[in-house]
Amino acid sequence: xxxxxxxxxxxxxxxxxxxxxxxxxxxxxxxxxxxxxxxxxxxxxxxxxxxxxxxxxxxxxxxxxxxxxxxxxxxxxxxxxxxxxxxxxxxxxxxxxxxxxxxxxxxxxxxxxxxxxxxxxxxxxxxxxxxxxxxxxxxxxxxxxxxxxxxxxxxxxxxxxxxxxxxxxxxxxxxxxxxxxxxxxxxxxxxxxxxx
Amino acid sequence: xxxxxxxxxxxxxxxxxxxxxxxxxxxxxxxxxxxxxxxxxxxxxxxxxxxxxxxxxxxxxxxxxxxxxxxxxxxxxxxxxxxxxxxxxxxxxxxxxxxxxxxxxxxxxxxxxxxxxxxxxxxxxxxxxxxxxxxxxxxxxxxxxxxxxxxxxxxxxxxxxxxxxxxxxxxxxxxxxxxxxxxxxxxxxxxxxxxx
DNA sequence: CGGAAACTCGTACTTGCGTACAAGTTTCCC
DNA sequence: GGGAAACTTGTACGCAAGTACGAGTTTCCG
Numbered sequence: 001x002x003x004x005x006x007x008x009x010x011x012x013x014x015x016x017x018x019x020x021x022x023x024x025x026x027x028x029x030x031x032x033x034x035x036x037x038x039x040x041x042x043x044x045x046x047x048x049x050x051x052x053x054x055x056x057x058x059x060x061x062x063x064x065x066x067x068x069x070x071x072x073x074x075x076x077x078x079x080x081x082x083x084x085x086x087x088x089x090x091x092x093x094x095x096x097x098x099x100x101x102x103x104x105x106x107x108x109x110x111x112x113x114x115x116x117x118x119x120x121x122x123x124x125x126x127x128x129x130x131x132x133x134x135x136x137x138x139x140x141x142x143x144x145x146x147x148x149x150x151x152x153x154x155x156x157x158x159x160x161x162x163x164x165x166x167x168x169x170x171x172x173x174x175x176x177x178x179x180x181x182x183x184x185x186x187x188x189x190x191x192x193x194x195x196x
Numbered sequence: 197x198x199x200x201x202x203x204x205x206x207x208x209x210x211x212x213x214x215x216x217x218x219x220x221x222x223x224x225x226x227x228x229x230x231x232x233x234x235x236x237x238x239x240x241x242x243x244x245x246x247x248x249x250x251x252x253x254x255x256x257x258x259x260x261x262x263x264x265x266x267x268x269x270x271x272x273x274x275x276x277x278x279x280x281x282x283x284x285x286x287x288x289x290x291x292x293x294x295x296x297x298x299x300x301x302x303x304x305x306x307x308x309x310x311x312x313x314x315x316x317x318x319x320x321x322x323x324x325x326x327x328x329x330x331x332x333x334x335x336x337x338x339x340x341x342x343x344x345x346x347x348x349x350x351x352x353x354x355x356x357x358x359x360x361x362x363x364x365x366x367x368x369x370x371x372x373x374x375x376x377x378x379x380x381x382x383x384x385x386x387x388x389x390x391x392x
Numbered sequence: 393c394g395g396a397a398a399c400t401c402g403t404a405c406t407t408g409c410g411t412a413c414a415a416g417t418t419t420c421c422c
Numbered sequence: 423g424g425g426a427a428a429c430t431t432g433t434a435c436g437c438a439a440g441t442a443c444g445a446g447t448t449t450c451c452g
Contacts, residue, residue, distance in 0.1 A: 009398060009449070031312060033229045036439065047401045052441060054399095109315060115367035116227060116308055128367040150381065157378045160360030161353055167363070168356060171311035171324040182353045185346065189385040205419070205428060233410065245431050248411060 016054050016064075019044045023065035027110045032117055035062060059121070066114045067127050073111075074134035081141040094142045095187050098162060099180045112167055135159045148190045161186055212250050212260075215240050219261035223306045228313055231258060255317070262310045263323050269307075270330035277337040290338045294358060294379055308363055331355045344386045357382055 008016070022044030026035050037051045037058065044050075055061040084094075114131065118124035139162075140155035148154055161182070169177040204212070218240030222231050233247045233254065240246075251257040280290075310327065314320035335358075336351035344350055357378070365373040 007398080011449085012399070015399090031316060037441085038439075049401045049403090049443090050399090052443095053401090058440065109312070112308070112312055112363075115363050116305070116312065118368070119305060119366040120227060125367070125369055129369070129372050132364055132368055132372065153377065153381050154385075156361075156364075156373070157357055157382050160364060160378065161357040162360070163363060164356030164358070164360030165352075167308070167311050167359060168328055168352075170315040171321070172314070172328055173321055173325070176325055176328065177352070181349065182356065185349050186353050189350075192388070203428080207419085208429070211429090232408080234408080243431050245413090245433090246429090248413095249429075249431090254410065 012054070015046065015050060017068075019046060019051065019054060019061070020065045020068045023061060024069055024110055027065070027113055028108060031109065032062065032113045037061075062117065063121070063123055063127075066110070066117065066124060069108075069110050069114065070127050070131040070134075074130060077134045077138045081138040084138070084145050085141045094146050095180065095184045097142070098183055109170065111163075112170070132159065135162075143190065146187070146191065148187075154190050158186065158190075208250070211242065211246060213264075215242060215247065215250060215257070216261045216264045219257060220265055220306055223261070223309055224304060227305065228258065228309045233257075258313070259317070259319055259323075262306070262313065262320060265304075265306050265310065266323050266327040266330075270326060273330045273334045277334040280334070280341050281337045290342050290383065292376075293338070305366065307359075308366070328355065331358075339386065342383070342387065344383075350386050354382065354386075 019040060023035060023040050026039050026043055030039075035058070037048055040061070041048045041051055051061065055064065084097075111131070114124065114128055118128035136155045136159055139158045140151050143151040143154050143158065165177060165179055165182055169179065215236060219231060219236050222235050222239055231254070233244055236257070237244045237247055247257065251260065280293075307327070310320065310324055314324035332351045332355055335354045336347050339347040339350050339354065361373055361375055361378055365375065
């Protein structure tokens, strides 16, 4: 059901991954619009023919690349969530942690491109949803550790705010958005027991 | 300095607007990637040649279209802000107001495409920043009316959260994100005087 | 060791793109 | 009413895109 791809050998797997990573690099640099078989082939250092050999279409290539991005991201995030759940970090540490993640450019351009692409390609919906779930888990673990009351509900707000801040930052330039201040304010507001 | 465009006559202005609106429609439907001279020309019902006559390049067309989007949005939003500032709405009304805006699909796909495009095209930075300013004004007016303490600081968080929620909603499907609940939680958290 | 399956890769085809442009029409103003 | 400037539009050019493919090489397994 995976198109007409032949069963892959070990060598092939490597190449597939190499191509997918190159695709993500291209997306990060120039967005989904910059992805062409030729740019990806050059980035990956493979001949043009490889792309059509391993991927039935450009759309399939895009989908698989974004899927890889999410799988890896989700893995890393869940590890971080487990870590946060153990060591009881306080509010300030959490703010710093989130801000660091944001400033190291983490909510990558690729992440936003995934969202927009998923808005159009139903096959990516589930991938996007999985990504959101992973983010929410980390946020929830962090909030719970910080003693925030309704951690489960608050998590989705925090994730939305983080993505929003990251997006605004990418769009308007670094100086226009004060990440740390905004996050601190949000965390402080959520902290005192107020809602049931 | 506006390229080699000749001074426009009244008739020309209409056509320019028609083309720009068609461009926004195409973006809304298929993203920036779907914008081609041909798709826009068909959408606008004008011949292909018109596009090159009025716009020196495709990039210029894109920029002007997004600029128009922001100018109109900003105008409408500022009017709404003024309205909110007058009639003292309570928290629940504000949540409902925001949620309605979100559910009517307002933070349009075009808005998100603008953000991503601005991340790559410096000429769009200022446009994106203006858009964010307008959003922040509305949010601030609403929060102030609701008696939120640090309305100015909180506004940017609220705007980020709204954009984030809208984006997640577009990406993962309507049911995956509970807008109203998330917004209500956020507003409730911000409401009691806690931060200075 | 032999053949089938997986893989490699240069090349070529078709399509759709941005853009240019020439030949025409309308509009405006003196 | 005449001429210049604004506008209109069909057509065409060159290029880059996605994709197809055939001829070759490697890898695996019975």
